[in-house]
Amino acid sequence: MTRYSIFRLARNALAYRPNWPRAWRSPDPRPAYDVVIVGGGGHGLATAYYLAKEHGVSNIAVLEKGWLGGGNTGRNTTIIRSNYLWDESAHLYEKALQLYEGLSRELNFNIMLSQRGVLNLAHNEHDLKEMSRRVRAIRLNGIDSEMLDPQGVKAEVPVINISRQVRYPILGASLQRRGGVARHDAVAWGFARAADARGVDIVQNCEVTGLDVVNSRVRGLRTSRGTIAARKVGLVAAGHSSVLAAMAGLRLPIESHPLQAMVSEPIKPVLNSVVMSNTVHVYLSQSDKGELVIGAGIDGYNSYAQRGSFQIIEGQMGALLELFPSFSRLRMLRQWGGIVDVCPDASPIVGKTPVEGLYINCGWGTGGFKATPGSGWAFAHTIAQDRPHALNAPFTLERFSTGALIDEHGAAAVAH
């Protein structure tokens, strides 16, 4: 990989025709691989990268049915935080956040991690109690988190309305200062480029249409670009995980729902922090381009079409204007949806399956972007060693039959 450096930047700036090397190749798939990752989203690409880097696996392919990063990785509102309630989640998301903190240098690609602080608002007595519980647990896990009163919220977010005379006034907030946002495409591209440099074949426009399972052992895959033999296969297909698992005869406890987001026209900076509210169902931040990036709750029905219904947008807008009355005259520029894979306990599944050589990483639902490097890191370990790392050991598929759930619902009414 040709590294991006100040020297090279300067040289290219002086040239009339800059000559930058290709970020990744576009190889045709080879007939066989040691490991095939299905799904070229952030999690799949990160898995491939850490497999190559941490575990010395050399013969890896990532198969992506569209363009890499085109799934939820390229559609999310990019909120990153690790302030989760349960120990299991806190440790996994915190690992991810720590990896994020060094990721631009690690990948030699600026993923623009912007730790501008994430506020979770409380609007009633119940919210306040939940917040107190959460913040205390998070701090005792060694993760930064603090509580703010309404004046504290106003100090962090001057444009917010803390009047008591609104339908659901702000009674307080929790704040994780290390939380923030990152550039979603850059995360996909950075992992793709770094994985490619380590020899990973990233094959785009290659849809997996079948899995060959013989005697409960995976042998390979059928794809729109031919059959491919594989010793190990990792499924990392987010909203389409159930479809892929069914190809191996597995049923997942996952529901796929549309989740929508939108941006405003770009305006001069007015909002520094990331603001989230579960109670009124809205969350937003302002990008470095000046657009307000806004998301809401999921559409209630199941779907694989990457579009949702307009009522959701209407609902979130009323909530948004309660918090930010001065945004009423701004305008929605773009609106889109992704298909999120929601588990009954709102926690992911990262681990082995009953089929030998088949591994699964899914169920991140509405909030997996923040986990991308940690998820890939732990999943790579699981695939390479054929056993989970301590970090993802609790996130098994079996937990739905044993009952050892990791219920982040309180956290995840909207958990982005």
Add this chain to the structure above:
Amino acid sequence: MTSQPYRLAEGGVIDRTRPLTFSFNGRRLTGYSGDTLASALLANGVHLVGRSFKYHRPRGILTAGTEEPNALVQLEAGNRSIPNLRATRIELYNGLSAASVNCWPGVRFDAGALIDAVHRLVPAGFYYKTFMWPQGGWHVYERLIRRMAGMGRAPEGADPDRYERTNAHCDVLIIGAGPAGLAAAVTAGRSGASVILADERGQPGGSLPDVASDGDVTGTSWLGDTIAELQSMTNVRMFTRTTVTGYFDHNFLIAVERVTDHLGPGAPAHLPRQRLWRIRTSRVVLATGALERPLVFANNDRPGVMLAGSARAYVNRFAVLPGRRAVVVTNNDSAYEAALDLHRNGVEIAAVADLRAVPVGPAAEAAAAAGLNILRGHAVVDTNGRRRVQAVHVAGIGLDGSLTGPVRALHCDLVLMSGGWSPAVHLFSQSGGKLRYDEMLGAFLPDGSRQHVLCAGAMNGVAETASCIVQGQDAGKGDVPAASEPTASTVDAHWPIPARNRSGEVRQFVDFQNDVTAADISLAVSEGYQSVEHLKRYTTLGMGTDQGKTGNVPGIAILAGSLGVPLPAVGTTTFRPPYDPVTFGAIAGRDVGPLADPVRQTPMHAWHAETGAVFEDVGQWKRPFYYPLASETKHDAVARECMAVRRAAGIMDATTLGKIVLSGPDAVRFLNRVYTNAWGGLEVGRCRYGLMLGEDGMVLDDGVTARLAEDRFLMTTTTGNASRVLAWLEEWLQTEWPELDVYLTSVTEQFATVALAGPKARAILTGLTSDIDVSAEAFPFMSWRGGHVAGFPARVFRISYSGELAYEISVPARHGLELWAVLLRSGPDYAVTPFGTEAMHVLRAEKGYLMVGQETDGTVTPIDLGMQWILSTKKDFIGRRSLARSAMLDPLRKRLVGLRTEDPELVLPEGAQILPTAPSGPPETMIGHVTSSYWSGALRRSIALALVKGGRDRESATVHVPLEGRTARAEICDPRFYDPEGLRLHG
């Protein structure tokens, strides 16, 4: 300088009898009614309107419509301000004030333009490659970069205007009131169908007034006649200033009507500013026209470079000359029409450079006949001029696309360019429609949709007005319009036009707002960003506020060229809603302020409010939290209310608890399935407490259910879960057990309920009823009686959440306030004290009763709560199987316990975490948390409930609770702190 020096003496659809004054960047100018801000600026010779996003390059007015990427302004100031509006879309009103965006100190001298000087340092994708050093350095750089973000500014203060959202249904929705749309509307209207015709402009007619100064190209009075006929049809609604902007599934569309924007801040107060229409229709006819494309040549972004069709619109519609001496550059016939119209109105046409070696088409012939200087096989290859174009350079262009012959400079103050037309397929694509690329037109055309939608006119690639009308008539009938004769005029695509100086640096702009050049696209391709979506994201092509309406096809063409593949192989990016940005306020409609979510109040609310109750939001309800007297603190008020209940009597408004009547012969069976305990043996007149679990075995809700009759039950739910429980029950009934004969009716709001609790409760009730025997023997705990209380028909339930002798009295809602008053008056002998939810929380915690949502959080089973007794072993119920899973049997699950702090004065904060040992530094081992914690006046000490691993197996153990700056110690104990034998409530 005369006023409006570029205005023609006659023509156009402006009203010269109504001059308007306005200000732009502080300069006072005049225009006419009927002008847009853009046409008025041009009439005053103002071309420099804004600065581009990234390089702050001077930008003028490119178009005359919605597609405008350049001329963005901030309209008005203060709380009425709006950023990023397109000058081409703002209808002029008297007193309008606008300013350029994204420039400082001004649009003429803009400090940001320094970036343009060093632009080579910051090509597309530059950010991804740098600012990584040193680690964490991005935070420093970002702060600087962020200062450059955005175009206009958010308004200051809350929006003073009102918005509305409303629904409409019709048989045919026709979008676009140009010739095709009008023809479709009149045809559909004559058939008797209910028709909505929507157009974003102020008047119907579409582009007709743009292309002919008399507003009618048909040479007849077709336009006027058609509009008149439509207006006479009662089944046709014509919406003007209404942009259909979103096309969703099942022919559901969103339109925004700008009701008063054209009137400015002086609009009548009774009107909403904008109205969002939600339209459901059987059929859609898209007659959305076509958008002209720029050509991509070096420095094609200077003010004064304009789309040819738009220049024509300024001359014909607004009677404005966008310049005095123009050079035209085109790859198709349509620009000749513009050239001719400008020429006829006195603009000198220095030359028409036609990229085609052999210009064909009627307009080209007419131009030749008119003696215009036509340069065949020529292109504009560069321009000069800082804040306004001053000259262009033209050169011959060969069939292979390379430049031939010498480069010549031509002086001009206006460049008209036409890169052909792109049908406005945006809504069609949103509908799920597929596109096909037409080589002849060099454009994507609609090609089959999965919804019931027909396309007509220019959006189908048709150029002639007459053919558009025919297509509209077909679509109006519901027929797929017949393909029209292909036009003779073809498009010679040259994307981009080569530069004269091949070795030097060339900046041919494709996306004017975001400063994306042809070179940026090639760079992205060479770096591997080859999917059209990667290209868009890497370069920001088409991501400006115009969403690439003008630049997308040229961009795709350049991408295809760089990849060496045919254009259709590249495809388009997804067209995402909205077509045109939508005001947030319009999306929210009236759902703001107090209407953001309905407020639910009980019949006794007025009394609570008058008495000065502090309210708590529980779901949508306002519940009295406590009732402070004069100068009481919350702590004092709650303690007083609690003591009143323990010593005498108190009343609480319990109306908000969910009430569901279950009726039908299978009601018992149904209850048996949804509750964990058995219901068969419950006699009429008795009540029973029930726990409801989710399929996962976790506690969902609880409440008391009374048997009203053999086949009728009244279930209560918690306040916050009422609607959720009803939906849950209905889901089971309707989707899983349709064979059960049970009907559910919510009666929460039909009854007002008062909880009367305390040792004096029976005495008080006795005095208020003559037909209910309230003696302990006749009316035992967990039973109910019907009769009258205070003269009102009532159901009285003897149930208790406080641990005291207590009754809940339900009367028809209209009597609630009176009943409340009567109960209060039943003092002073008995001193009935109103108490709020907080006192109730304390009282029940003293008893160790759980509160759903506080002791439970979706992870707690009945066993965890020590409530095995409520799990029937004789029947199945929802959640039962889950309770048998191995992890549920783990003795180390968190279970409910009481906590007694070492320091009795210390009230632990709810949510505090519990450690088995003193803290030693994170990460700590947490074994549980405090779920409820209060000062207990009755016990004269603090009490707490907690969920702790191992539960009461740890009884008497000391645990550690880290607090702010210190750690408290507490002992695990029985959660029943007060009257554990229940003598009082059975009393």
